[in-house]
Amino acid sequence: MSPAYDAIVVGGGLVGSALAFGLQREGLSTLILDEGDIAFRATRGNFGLVWVQSKGIDFSPYAHWTWESAETWAGLSNLISEITGIDVGYQRPGGAEICVDDKEFAAKRQKMEKLQSHSPHVKFEMLDQKSMAELLPGLSPDVAGGCYFSGDGHANPLNLLRGLHQSFKSMGGVINSDAPVNDIVSQGSSFTAKTKKGEFHSARVILAAGLGTQNLANKVGMDIPVHPDRGQILVTERLKPFLTMPLSKIRQTIEGSVQIGDSHEDAGLDVGMSTPILNKMAIRAVQMFPHLGNARIVRAWSALRIMTPDGYPIYEQSEQHPGAFAAVCHSGVTLAAAHALQVPKYIKEGTLPTSLAPLRTNRFKKEMAHA
Amino acid sequence: MKDHYDIAIIGTGPAGMAAATVASAHGADVLIVDEQPEVGGQIYRGITRQSIKDRTILGDDYYKGQNLAGAFAASNVDHVSGATVWQVSPEREIGISKDGAAHLLTADQVIIATGAQERPFPIPGWTLPGVMTAGSAQILLKSSGITFSNAVFVGTGPLLYLIAYQYLKAGVPIRAILDTTPKSNRLKALPHLPGALSHLGSIMKGWKWIKALKSSGTLFIEGIDDLKITGKNSTEAIEYLVQNKWHRIETSNVFLHQGVVPNVNLAMASGCVYHWNEQKLCWHASTDEWGSSNVPGISIAGDGGGIGGAIAAEYQGRITAYQALYTTNKIKKQERDINVLPTRHALAHEMRIRPFLDAMFRPAVQFRIPTDDATMVCRCEEVTAGKIRASVSLGCAGPNQLKSFTRCGMGPCQGRFCSLSVSELIAEARNISVNELEQLRLRPPVKPLMLAELANLSTFASEDT
Amino acid sequence: MHEIEMNPSPKVSIKFDGQTLQANEGETVAAALLRQTHLAFRTTAVTGTSRGPFCMMGICFDCLVEIDGVPNKQACMTYVENGMRVKRQLGAGDTGVFLSDEEDTQ
Numbered sequence: 001m002s003p004a005y006d007a008i009v010v011g012g013g014l015v016g017s018a019l020a021f022g023l024q025r026e027g028l029s030t031l032i033l034d035e036g037d038i039a040f041r042a043t044r045g046n047f048g049l050v051w052v053q054s055k056g057i058d059f060s061p062y063a064h065w066t067w068e069s070a071e072t073w074a075g076l077s078n079l080i081s082e083i084t085g086i087d088v089g090y091q092r093p094g095g096a097e098i099c100v101d102d103k104e105f106a107a108k109r110q111k112m113e114k115l116q117s118h119s120p121h122v123k124f125e126m127l128d129q130k131s132m133a134e135l136l137p138g139l140s141p142d143v144a145g146g147c148y149f150s151g152d153g154h155a156n157p158l159n160l161l162r163g164l165h166q167s168f169k170s171m172g173g174v175i176n177s178d179a180p181v182n183d184i185v186s187q188g189s190s191f192t193a194k195t196k197k198g199e200f201h202s203a204r205v206i207l208a209a210g211l212g213t214q215n216l217a218n219k220v221g222m223d224i225p226v227h228p229d230r231g232q233i234l235v236t237e238r239l240k241p242f243l244t245m246p247l248s249k250i251r252q253t254i255e256g257s258v259q260i261g262d263s264h265e266d267a268g269l270d271v272g273m274s275t276p277i278l279n280k281m282a283i284r285a286v287q288m289f290p291h292l293g294n295a296r297i298v299r300a301w302s303a304l305r306i307m308t309p310d311g312y313p314i315y316e317q318s319e320q321h322p323g324a325f326a327a328v329c330h331s332g333v334t335l336a337a338a339h340a341l342q343v344p345k346y347i348k349e350g351t352l353p354t355s356l357a358p359l360r361t362n363r364f365k366k367e368m369a370h371a
Numbered sequence: 372m373k374d375h376y377d378i379a380i381i382g383t384g385p386a387g388m389a390a391a392t393v394a395s396a397h398g399a400d401v402l403i404v405d406e407q408p409e410v411g412g413q414i415y416r417g418i419t420r421q422s423i424k425d426r427t428i429l430g431d432d433y434y435k436g437q438n439l440a441g442a443f444a445a446s447n448v449d450h451v452s453g454a455t456v457w458q459v460s461p462e463r464e465i466g467i468s469k470d471g472a473a474h475l476l477t478a479d480q481v482i483i484a485t486g487a488q489e490r491p492f493p494i495p496g497w498t499l500p501g502v503m504t505a506g507s508a509q510i511l512l513k514s515s516g517i518t519f520s521n522a523v524f525v526g527t528g529p530l531l532y533l534i535a536y537q538y539l540k541a542g543v544p545i546r547a548i549l550d551t552t553p554k555s556n557r558l559k560a561l562p563h564l565p566g567a568l569s570h571l572g573s574i575m576k577g578w579k580w581i582k583a584l585k586s587s588g589t590l591f592i593e594g595i596d597d598l599k600i601t602g603k604n605s606t607e608a609i610e611y612l613v614q615n616k617w618h619r620i621e622t623s624n625v626f627l628h629q630g631v632v633p634n635v636n637l638a639m640a641s642g643c644v645y646h647w648n649e650q651k652l653c654w655h656a657s658t659d660e661w662g663s664s665n666v667p668g669i670s671i672a673g674d675g676g677g678i679g680g681a682i683a684a685e686y687q688g689r690i691t692a693y694q695a696l697y698t699t700n701k702i703k704k705q706e707r708d709i710n711v712l713p714t715r716h717a718l719a720h721e722m723r724i725r726p727f728l729d730a731m732f733r734p735a736v737q738f739r740i741p742t743d744d745a746t747m748v749c750r751c752e753e754v755t756a757g758k759i760r761a762s763v764s765l766g767c768a769g770p771n772q773l774k775s776f777t778r779c780g781m782g783p784c785q786g787r788f789c790s791l792s793v794s795e796l797i798a799e800a801r802n803i804s805v806n807e808l809e810q811l812r813l814r815p816p817v818k819p820l821m822l823a824e825l826a827n828l829s830t831f832a833s834e835d836t
Numbered sequence: 837m838h839e840i841e842m843n844p845s846p847k848v849s850i851k852f853d854g855q856t857l858q859a860n861e862g863e864t865v866a867a868a869l870l871r872q873t874h875l876a877f878r879t880t881a882v883t884g885t886s887r888g889p890f891c892m893m894g895i896c897f898d899c900l901v902e903i904d905g906v907p908n909k910q911a912c913m914t915y916v917e918n919g920m921r922v923k924r925q926l927g928a929g930d931t932g933v934f935l936s937d938e939e940d941t942q
Contacts, residue, residue, distance in 0.1 A: 423842060515863045750896065
C-alpha cells in the first residue's frame with residue numbers, strides 16, 4: 001500500500017501545527033490528526049510569551065535554540081499574515097521580570113549573569129524600581145526593581161494556533177479533527193495511523209501529541225518521557241492598555257485582558273490545590289500593580305504543561321523506525337518559529353542535526369549512567 | 372458567616388427558601404446565599420416589599436410566594452444576601468464575595484438552587500440598546516414599577532403572555548405582540564394534552580391571558596417566520612416575516628422571550644454532570660430522585676437542574692433538604708421517607724403539564740440557530756454565527772476549541788447567553804447531535820471577581836504572612 | 837416610560853455622566869437609569885458599539901458602568917446609594933493607569 005501522505009503529524013496543538021505548517025511549506029503533503037474538543041490542550045494554557053531571559057540558564061543548548069526561534073519569530077508572524085491575513089499579535093517590545101524584594105533581585109541578577117556567560121547575546125539590564133517604573137506606568141513603588149531584556153516578546157497563542165491551522169490548510173494541508181490516534185504501525189517504509197475514523201498512511205509520522213506522545217512513541221520504538229505539570233492562569237476583563245511590554249508573570253493581551261500566571265515558562269513542578277495558588281497569584285499581581293486590585297477576574301483555568309524529566313524540549317527520531325519523529329516541549333509559542341521554519345527541514349532530510357543532539361533522549365540515559 | 376456549615380444553599384428562590392426552611396427546622400446549621408438583597412429569586416422578586424399598590428397587576432400566583440418567604444423569614448438560618456458565590460469546589464469549598472471581600476467556607480452538603488435564565492434569542496439586532504428579555508420587563512415592573520409604553524413583545528411561552536397580560540392589567544399600551552410559536556407545535560403537543568389535563572386550571576389561565584390580549588385591540592401577530600431588529604445606536608424598529616412578506620413596526624423597546632432554561636454555570640463548574648435534553652432543548656442535571664449529583668455532597672434543586680416552575684422547585688427544595696438532613700445524620704431514614712412521600716406525589720403531579728408545555732412552546736429552529744451569518748451569537752466577544760460556521764469548517768470540533776478559534780464564550784457572561792446557541796450551531800454544522808459534542812467547560816470564578824478580593828481572601832491571608 | 841403606582845419610598849440622588857437624577861431607595865442603578873429612559877449604558881470593548889441592560893438579573897454583563905471610579909460594575913446588580921457617581925463604560929475598563937495614546941480626550 002503506497003502512503004497517501006508524505007507526513008502525518010499526530011497532534012494539532014501549537015507544536016504539531018507549527019511542524020505541519022513547515023512540512024507542508026517544504027512541499028510534503030501533510031495530514032494533522034487531532035483529538036476531539038476536550039484534549040488536554042496545553043495550547044489554551046499557554047501564556048503567550050516569546051521568552052528568552054530565563055531559558056536554559058543551566059543548559060546552553062536550550063538557551064541557543066530558544067534564541068534561534070526568538071530571532072526568526074517575526075518571519076513566522078509575517079508568513080502567517082501573508083498567507084491568511086491573520087495577525088498573531090506578535091510584538092517584541094522587550095520583556096521584564098519584576099523582583100518584589102532585594103533578595104529576588106539579587107537572585108535574578110545571579111541567574112542572568114550565568115545565562116550571559118554562555119549566551120552573550122542576552123544583554124539584560126537589571127533596573128531599580130525608579131528606572132523600571134519609567135518603563136512600566138503603575139508599577140508599585142514598593143517593589144525592588146527587575147530585569148529587562150530587549151529580546152523578549154509575546155504573541156496571542158490562540159491566534160497563532162488559528163493562523164497556523166488556516167495557513168496550513170490554504171497551502172493544501174489536511175486536518176482531521178476528532179480523530180485521536182489509537183495505534184501506529186510501521187510497515188517497511190510506511191506508517192499507518194489507526195483512528196476511529198479509519199486508517200491513514202504516510203511515509204513519515206511526527207508525534208507532537210503532548211502528554212499522549214509517550215504511549216504512541218512506544219509503538220514506533222521511542223521512549224519519550226513526559227509528565228503533566230499543572231499551570232494556572234487568571235484572566236481579567238479587558239482593560240485599557242497599560243502594560244508596555246510582557247512580564248514573566250503578567251501580560252496584557254492585544255484585546256486588553258490581563259493574564260496573570262503562576263510560574264515562569266521554564267518553571268519546575270508546581271502542582272497544588274487551586275485556590276491557595278490563585279490567591280498567591282492575585283497577591284503578587286496586586287503587589288506589582290496596585291491598580292489591578294479593581295480589575296475583575298473573568299476566568300481562571302489550569303492547563304497541563306508537558307514536562308520532560310529535565311524540563312527541556314525533546315526532539316527525537318526513532319532508530320528502529322526511521323521516519324518516525326517526536327517533538328515535545330512546554331514552550332509552544334517561544335519555539336513556534338523553530339518548529340515551523342527549522343525542524344521541518346530536518347524531518348524532510350531525515351536526520352536531526354548535531355545542534356539538536358543535546359535535546360535528544362539519550363541525555364536521560366547519560367544521567368542514568370552517572371547515577 | 373461561619374467557616375463551616377452542615378448545609379449550604381445557593382439561591383433564595385423557591386427551591387432555596389423551601390430547602391432552608393426544612394433544613395433549619397430539623398436542627399441543621401444552615402447557610403443560604405443569594406446575589407440579590409431580598410429573597411424570592413426572579414419569580415418572586417420583590418415579594419417581601421410588595422411595592423406595587425394594585426395587587427391585581429402581578430396576580431395571585433406571584434403573591435403565593437409570600438407564604439414561602441414568610442416561613443423562610445421565621446426560620447433560623449444564616450442568610451447572606453447581596454453576595455456572589457463564585458465557586459463551589461468538588462470538595463465543597465465555597466467562595467463567596469460580599470461588599471468587596473472574598474471568603475471561603477465549607478459545608479457537609481451543598482444544595483445548588485440557582486434557578487433559571489431566559490433562553491438566548493439570537494436574531495439580528497438583539498444586542499441593540501432597548502432590546503431586553505421579557506423577564507427584564509417583569510423584573511422592572513415588580514421591583515421598580517417601571518414599564519415601557521409601546522413596546523413590542525416577541526417570542527413564545529407562558530412567561531411572554533403573562534408579562535404582556537400584566538402590562539395590560541397595569542394599563543400600559545403595548546405596540547404589538549409577535550408570536551413566534553410554530554403552528555406545527557399544536558399538533559405535536561396534542562398527544563401530551565391528556566397528561567396535562569390535570570392542570571386544566573393553568574391551561575385555562577394561559578388561554579385567558581392570550582384571549583385578553585387579543586381582545587384588547589393590541590396587534591397580535593402569529594406565524595412569524597423571521598425577525599430582525601434594526602436601529603443605529605439604539606432600537607428603532609422590528610421587522611417580521613409572515614407568509615413571505617416583511618412588515619415593519621417602529622418601536623424603541625423590544626422584549627424577547629422563548630422559554631427559560633437552567634442556570635447551569637455554578638453546578639457545571641463544580642463538576643456536576645448535565646446531559647442534553649432534546650425535548651427541552653437544553654442541559655439537564657444528571658441527578659437522582661433526591662437531587663443528588665455525581666459530586667458527593669452536592670445536590671441540585673429547582674429550575675437550575677431542569678425546568679419545572681416555581682411550585683416544582685419548592686417541592687424539589689424540600690426533597691433535597693430531607694436528603695441532606697439524612698446524610699448529615701440529623702434525621703433517620705424513616706423520618707426522611709415519611710416526610711418526603713407527600714411532596715413526591717405533589718411534585719409528580721406538578722410535572723405532568725411539562726411535556727405539553729415543552730412541545731407547545733418549543734422554539735423554532737431559526738430563532739435558536741441563526742440563519743443569517745451576520746447575527747451575533749456571543750454578545751460579549753461579538754462573535755457571529757458566520758464566524759462560528761467558518762471555524763467549524765476549519766476543523767473546530769466543539770465549543771471548547773471554538774474559544775481558541777474565536778474567543779466565543781470567553782467574555783464575562785461565561786457562555787450564559789451563547790453556549791446553547793453555540794452547541795446547537797456546531798452540531799448542525801457538523802451534522803451530529805448536540806449529545807455527541809463536548810459541553811463548554813466551565814471553571815471558577817463563575818462570576819467575575821475583583822483581583823483585590825482574591826488577593827485578600829480571608830482564609831489564606833494568614834498562611835502567607 | 838410609564839410608571840406604575842408604587843408604595844412611596846425614600847429618594848436618593850445619583851449622578852449619571854455628571855447629570856443629577858432621582859432614584860428610589862432599594863432599586864438598582866439600571867432601574868434608576870431606565871426610568872430616565874437611558875437605554876444605552878456603555879460601548880463594547882471589542883467594536884465600540886452601544887449596549888444597554890438585557891437580562892436585568894446579573895448574567896448578561898451588558899449593563900456595565902463605572903461606579904465611583906471602579907470600572908465594569910453591573911448596573912442591574914448594584915443598588916443606588918445617595919451621592920453615587922455613575923458613568924457610562926466606554927470601551928475597556930480603566931483602573932486608573934493606562935497609556936496616554938488611549939486616553940479619553942473628552
